Amino acid sequence: MSTNIEIFEWKEYSRTAGEKKVVRYILANSKCLNRLSP
Numbered sequence: 847m848s849t850n851i852e853i854f855e856w857k858e859y860s861r862t863a864g865e866k867k868v869v870r871y872i873l874a875n876s877k878c879l880n881r882l883s884p
Contacts, residue, residue: 851876855883 859865
Protein backbone atom coordinates (compact mmCIF):
# COMPACT_ATOMS: atom_id res chain seq x y z
CA MET A 847 0.00 0.00 0.00
CA SER A 848 1.20 3.49 -0.78
CA THR A 849 1.97 5.73 2.20
CA ASN A 850 1.14 8.78 0.06
CA ILE A 851 -2.65 8.41 -0.10
CA GLU A 852 -4.39 11.78 0.17
CA ILE A 853 -8.05 10.74 -0.16
CA PHE A 854 -9.44 7.31 0.67
CA GLU A 855 -13.10 6.49 -0.05
CA TRP A 856 -14.58 3.17 1.05
CA LYS A 857 -17.93 2.29 -0.54
CA GLU A 858 -20.31 -0.07 1.28
CA TYR A 859 -18.48 0.28 4.61
CA SER A 860 -20.36 -1.78 7.23
CA ARG A 861 -18.29 -0.97 10.33
CA THR A 862 -17.53 -4.61 11.07
CA ALA A 863 -14.62 -5.41 13.37
CA GLY A 864 -12.48 -6.46 10.40
CA GLU A 865 -13.23 -3.30 8.45
CA LYS A 866 -12.47 -1.12 11.48
CA LYS A 867 -9.11 -2.89 11.80
CA VAL A 868 -8.31 -2.05 8.16
CA VAL A 869 -9.30 1.60 8.70
CA ARG A 870 -7.05 1.83 11.78
CA TYR A 871 -4.17 0.37 9.73
CA ILE A 872 -4.71 2.88 6.92
CA LEU A 873 -4.85 5.81 9.35
CA ALA A 874 -1.72 4.64 11.15
CA ASN A 875 0.32 4.08 7.97
CA SER A 876 -0.78 6.83 5.57
CA LYS A 877 1.48 9.83 6.06
CA CYS A 878 -0.38 12.19 3.70
CA LEU A 879 -4.03 11.24 4.26
CA ASN A 880 -6.22 14.34 4.16
CA ARG A 881 -9.65 12.70 4.10
CA LEU A 882 -11.13 9.29 4.87
CA SER A 883 -14.74 8.75 3.77
CA PRO A 884 -16.53 5.57 4.84
